[in-house]
Amino acid sequence: MHLRAWRLIFAFVLSGATVYKLETRAVSVWYGSYQALKGVSLALERNQVLALIGPSGCGKSTFLRLFNRMNDFIEGFRLEGEVLIDGENIYAPQVDPVHLRRRVGMVFQKPTPFPFSIYENVAYGLRLQNRLPESQIRERVEHALRQAALWEEVRDNLKKSALMLSGGQQQRLCIARALAVRPSLLLMDEPTSALDPISTAKIEELIHELRQHYTIVIVTHNMQQAARVSDMTAFFYMGQLVEYGRTKDFFTNPQHPETIRYITGRFG
Amino acid sequence: MRYKAVTFVPKRWVEGLSTALITLISWVALGALGGVIAFLLYKGAGVLSWAFFTDLPRRGMQSGGIGPALVGSIYVTLVAIGVGSLVGTAAGAYMSEFATRRRIVRFLEFLINTLAGIPSVVYGLFGLALFVVALGLGASILAGGLTLALLSLPLLIRNAQEAFGAVPKALKEASIGLGASELQTFFRITLPIALPRLLTGLALATGRVLGETAPILFTAAVYYLPTYPKGLLEPTMLLPYHLYVLVTSGVDVRQTYPMAFGTALTLLGLTLAFTGLAAYLRFRLKRRYRV
Numbered sequence: 001m002h003l004r005a006w007r008l009i010f011a012f013v014l015s016g017a018t019v020y021k022l023e024t025r026a027v028s029v030w031y032g033s034y035q036a037l038k039g040v041s042l043a044l045e046r047n048q049v050l051a052l053i054g055p056s057g058c059g060k061s062t063f064l065r066l067f068n069r070m071n072d073f074i075e076g077f078r079l080e081g082e083v084l085i086d087g088e089n090i091y092a093p094q095v096d097p098v099h100l101r102r103r104v105g106m107v108f109q110k111p112t113p114f115p116f117s118i119y120e121n122v123a124y125g126l127r128l129q130n131r132l133p134e135s136q137i138r139e140r141v142e143h144a145l146r147q148a149a150l151w152e153e154v155r156d157n158l159k160k161s162a163l164m165l166s167g168g169q170q171q172r173l174c175i176a177r178a179l180a181v182r183p184s185l186l187l188m189d190e191p192t193s194a195l196d197p198i199s200t201a202k203i204e205e206l207i208h209e210l211r212q213h214y215t216i217v218i219v220t221h222n223m224q225q226a227a228r229v230s231d232m233t234a235f236f237y238m239g240q241l242v243e244y245g246r247t248k249d250f251f252t253n254p255q256h257p258e259t260i261r262y263i264t265g266r267f268g
Numbered sequence: 269m270r271y272k273a274v275t276f277v278p279k280r281w282v283e284g285l286s287t288a289l290i291t292l293i294s295w296v297a298l299g300a301l302g303g304v305i306a307f308l309l310y311k312g313a314g315v316l317s318w319a320f321f322t323d324l325p326r327r328g329m330q331s332g333g334i335g336p337a338l339v340g341s342i343y344v345t346l347v348a349i350g351v352g353s354l355v356g357t358a359a360g361a362y363m364s365e366f367a368t369r370r371r372i373v374r375f376l377e378f379l380i381n382t383l384a385g386i387p388s389v390v391y392g393l394f395g396l397a398l399f400v401v402a403l404g405l406g407a408s409i410l411a412g413g414l415t416l417a418l419l420s421l422p423l424l425i426r427n428a429q430e431a432f433g434a435v436p437k438a439l440k441e442a443s444i445g446l447g448a449s450e451l452q453t454f455f456r457i458t459l460p461i462a463l464p465r466l467l468t469g470l471a472l473a474t475g476r477v478l479g480e481t482a483p484i485l486f487t488a489a490v491y492y493l494p495t496y497p498k499g500l501l502e503p504t505m506l507l508p509y510h511l512y513v514l515v516t517s518g519v520d521v522r523q524t525y526p527m528a529f530g531t532a533l534t535l536l537g538l539t540l541a542f543t544g545l546a547a548y549l550r551f552r553l554k555r556r557y558r559v
Contacts, residue, residue: 068445075370102447112442114457124456125446174442181447 019087021046021185021215022067027083029062032076036062038239039081044232049207049216051230051247053223055262058236060219064187067217068104069097085185102129105178109190111170113162118154121162121173125181140180148176149206168199175206186210188218192225204229223263227251235259308536312529320530324494325505334531336496340409340504341478341538343497344488347413348477352420353470359421360428365454377426384422389482391419396486410500412488419483420473427469431462464550471546475539481508491517507535 020043029037037059044050052060065071066083069090082089090100102125114121122141126132132140141158145151150172154165162173171191178186188207192200207216207229220226226233226247233250235243235258243250243259254260323333367373395415405411435458443453489509497504514528 070441070445073444075368098447098449101445106442106445108438108442108445110438112436112438114439114442115461124443125448128446128448128452128456177442177446 020044020084021048021086022050022217023082023084023087024063024066025082025084027063027066027079027081029059029066029071029080030076030078031074036239040236040241041081042234042241042244044215044217046215047211047213048232049211049218049230050232050234051226052217052219052234052236053221053226053262054236054242059239060234060236061189063236064189064217064219067185067187068101068106070106072097102181103183104185104187105181105183106187107171107174107178107189107191110194111167111174113165113170113173115161115163117159118162118165118173119158122176122180124177129181140182141176144176144180145173147179147210148172149202149209150176166199168195168202171195171199171203172206175203179210184214186214186216188216190219190221193221200225223251235262237262305536308529308533312526312531312533315526315530316533321534325492334505334507334510334527334534336493337505337507337510337531338534340488340497341507341535343409343500343504344412344416344484344506345474345477347410347500348416348420349470349474350417351414352417352424352473352477355417356421356424356473357428357466359425360430361432361454361458363425364429364432365458366450380422380425384426387482388419388480389485391415392483392486394418395483400487405501407486407488407490407503408501409488409497409504412484412504412506415483415487416477416480419480420477423473423476424469427472428462428466431465431469432458434465435461464553467546467549467553471543474542474546478539478542479508479535481512484509507531507538511535 022042022044024040024042027037027040028035040059040063052063054060062071066079067085067090071077071079079091083091085100085104089095114124116124119141122144123137126137126140142151145154150169153169154160154173157164162170165173171194175186175191192203195203204225207218210216211231218226218229230247233245233247234241235250235256237258243254243256245255250259251263254263320333321338322335324335325337326332363373363376367376392415395411395418399405399411399414400407403411405414439457439461440453443457444450448456484506488503489506490503491513493503493505511528511531514524514531
């Protein structure tokens with residue numbers, strides 16, 4: 001903890017400017033001989049929402065999963081370049097990916113509640129760490145459920161199976177589960193693609209709320225969604241970062257012909 | 269809109285006849301199974317009594333009971349399944365969850381399939397050479413149990429591998445994403461969810477081990493003992509071998525015939541009991557985890 005704080009200050013002084021929450025420097029990724037990302041450089045400030053868009057197979061999910069090292073498990077995964085969170089290279093040899101993942105929350109495409117009770121789902125990440133007294137766990141479970149705007153709906157049913165919840169509720173439960181371990185960065189991989197419009201609207205509202213405390217990276221297939229929820233937008237195509245900028249400029253005044261073709265719906 | 273003509277539409281009577289035929293064949297197969305059970309009940313039920321299960325064989329095995337063989341079989345099976353389930357589950361977990369190279373897993377699968385095809389009498393000979401002679405365990409419950417554990421391993425490993433593999437990958441990823449190590453994910457998510465399938469495989473293996481005769485012939489079984497087994501390093505009477513003895517090499521085979529059917533019925537009952545127990549546990553756990 002101390003070391004990380006010092007490293008932050010050190011990086012701050014060195015750069016003489018802001019330390020970005022997220023930064024990638026010339027990141028290339030291979031799966032075996034297939035190159036999934038080609039020299040992607042990008043930086044994001046604290047408490048911003050970054051939307052990653054692009055057609056299927058463009059590398060946006062690979063890019064997202066760099067930040068909690070979920071790609072490590074894929075056979076043949078190889079990385080060049082640097083991925084930094086708070087100025088720290090998270091692929092440095094001394095970084096333990098398990099510790100990293102406790103600082104970075106992730107929400108997946110389909111809701112993935114564990115077949116336990118609602119309470120135990122949210123407490124799962126807490127129980128993995130230091131032994132907290134049950135009273136403290138209860139407090140943090142409630143806080144996380146409130147943050148995920150689910151508390152009012154489940155407060156009387158905490159002992160019930162999480163599988164009884166609707167799809168939208170399950171996804172908010174997964175968000176609560178990720179928030180309970182108090183990450184500073186939240187990764188979302190198409191979090192609403194399996195949900196109905198009303199549940200989608202709730203999740204988007206939630207992203208608006210969460211942005212006050214978290215930095216969020218969200219992969220989405222839905223360009224309206226990207227426009228609604230994000231501050232910054234990055235467009236990926238065939239493993240390359242084609243265009244990156246403020247969301248409001250991005251959709252009103254795109255620069256690259258590929259971007260224009262994509263957001264006007266001519267391919268993808 | 270016009271539908272394109274479909275090239276082949278089975279005639280209704282062909283449908284009906286095929287369905288009837290399939291149903292008939294299924295019932296014949298089930299009938300054969302039921303027939304076996306009914307036949308054993310008809311021939312063997314007469315000798316069944318509490319004393320039959322607990323008494324020692326008497327008067328050249330023409331009367332008395334099968335107590336020592338029953339207890340011996342239970343001991344040997346406990347050793348076999350105890351060892352086999354631990355090793356089999358660990359190996360299956362390695363192959364499904366922890367091995368990092370798919371080629372190694374392929375190779376292990378090939379080896380295991382080969383092992384599964386080896387005749388059980390060969391396992392017996394191997395057990396004799398390794399456990400009885402080389403490790404000096406002698407013909408004993410331990411040696412027989414270990415031999416049977418080896419025999420059941422291919423089945424148990426493949427079953428464990430499939431059980432762990434069937435746990436949704438999304439759940440394992442979610443756990444990893446929350447900062448669980450691979451080992452934590454295995455013990456908190458994968459293992460509990462795979463448990464119903466693991467138990468089913470265990471029950472099938474138990475049934476198989478209970479009935480195996482060849483592997484225990486040289487490693488554990490004795491023709492006749494006037495006592496219950498006293499320890500793991502003692503040889504013992506065993507149900508399958510006892511059955512063989514009663515049918516082929518008793519003092520008077522005609523006199524021991526009903527005893528043989530009683531023994532067979534006991535063996536069948538034990539197998540059914542284990543299968544039933546596993547089915548029940550599976551049902552309970554499945555409801556709890558709903559996967």
